[in-house]
Amino acid sequence: MSDVKLLKGNEVIAEAAIRCGCDGYFGYPITPQSEVMETLMERAPWNTTGMVVLQAESEVAAINMVYGGACCGKKVMTSSSSPGVSLKQEGISYLCGAELPCLIVNVQRGGPGLGTIQPSQADYFQTVKGGGHGDYKLIVLAPNSVQEMNDFVDLGFELSFKYRVPAMILSDGMIGQMMEKVTLSPKKPRRTEEEIIKEDGDWATTGKTADREQNVITSLALKAEEQEATNLRLQAKYKEIQENEVRYETYKADDAEYLLVAFGSCSRICSKTVDTAREDGIKLGMIRPITLFPFPTKQIKEFAKQVKGFMTVEMNAGQMVEDVRLAVNGEKPVEFYGRFGGIIPSPEEIRVALEKQLFNK
């Protein structure tokens, strides 16, 4: 049986979870990502891999089930969309504080509030800058295709377990709902308790055996000195992640005079803008941050030497553009073009914005 399929982005999240040996999924229905749990329920992996799939009573319960499962050293995940991810922020902060690995998928929709069910990228700040309380970071992966929805499930778990920092796939309603050809990952078995201990160390709450001390998973430290030590440890990890895990992609950027910066579905639209501009003899290129944390700051800074100016395109009111401006640090102009509320910008209107804001300025 071929592992090449035509699937929706949301369905692929479910398929990839089963295939990568995920131990548990805990979710709550919300548009436009409900197909993730629907697909899991249809596949019934508890009969094959033994994976637990549970519909929780709320987003709050779902993320706390993830917390409990992560405490056991298991590969656990949840998925939701923007309003639901807001509800999960408490749990996300605790997961970060307790240094637990897990995977969270946000198939973004327009906000604030109940907003729309159409695609949006308005949760960049919430995801990258820390939506919950306390100093923390998530490892944030931004897919721009159904194939990357597949690939980032395994990658997200891998990075999350490597650093014991929660990973987030920051997708949107467009990637979640669209169908594309996808090569599914090879199947990996779920890890046994012995394998978990061998690979990750004996830190999880699997029962205090006679040969080890008790394992306690907590994010509480009443003494300020202890809490600061935790914060310093977290910051050191984030620095290491920033140094080692930056992922990005460039498109026709080698000789570019102008550079678009876009992530996720916007980068797909921008690639079309690049192509048409090139047909007209304009040297336009693109850089696509794949990891939003860690952000490709150095790479963007490097491009500031080469190009005349940048334009960031987002489906929000201008969020990632702040990080682009920090990277460019005033060396060159950094313009912004965005649509929001569920509106998807067209390649043509991006071109118009480029002409107005960058080329003819």
Place this chain on the structure above:
Amino acid sequence: MDVKEIIAKGDLVYEKTKVLTDKEMHYCPGCTHGTVHKAIAEVIEEMGIQEKTIGISPVGCSVFAYEYLHIDWQQAAHGRAPALATATKRLMPEKYVFTYQGDGDIASIGCAEAIHACNRGENILMIFINNGIYGMTGGQMAPTTLDGMKTATSPTGRTVEQNGYTLDLTKMIAPLPGVCYVARHSADTAAATRKLKRALKKGFENSMKNKGTSFVEVISTCNSGWKMSPVAANEWMRENMFPVFPLGTIKDE
């Protein structure tokens, strides 16, 4: 010289369970938490399940339960312990999983998680310490605070007009088909604590029989929050709380 060397082998009739650590408890003198901790620890030792038991501690005074019971622990966000326990038990069905929550944690902020875990019939033991007050934050009103009772946030006494009625969570949970065992106990006398231990043991045993959730409430005192001596607090509890929260086995299937 060690105590055991002083006591002749045949004369040793009682020993502190090894499931309790030697850490000095932070609880106020007279607090019920210490007694209940010891009861749980003794049950775990008697059942020989120390290596297979995972506790989920709450937010509140008993957040530090992991300091005193020498088992693996997860410390939950306020009210979320049943969600953690759900995932833990489902991912590791061979383990004994229990939650330990106060009344603010379980009956207020975590009411949804508690009811839904019970309604799903999670094979866990839920322990509910009800002293009618928020202890750790300084004695504020809880859903379980009695009508007329003075607290930091009901300084002239709780009223129905302002705050509604005293919540009997255990009574709400008992009819749920997912719940196999519901009991309400106290730990104010040796006899009461022995009964409580039997209930805890039953709860742990049920959790391995796929019978559903076991729910044990312990009517407790918070003499600091109530601003009473330990003895007076116990008397007040018997006089005022027992009539509202009557002790006994409510459900045993």
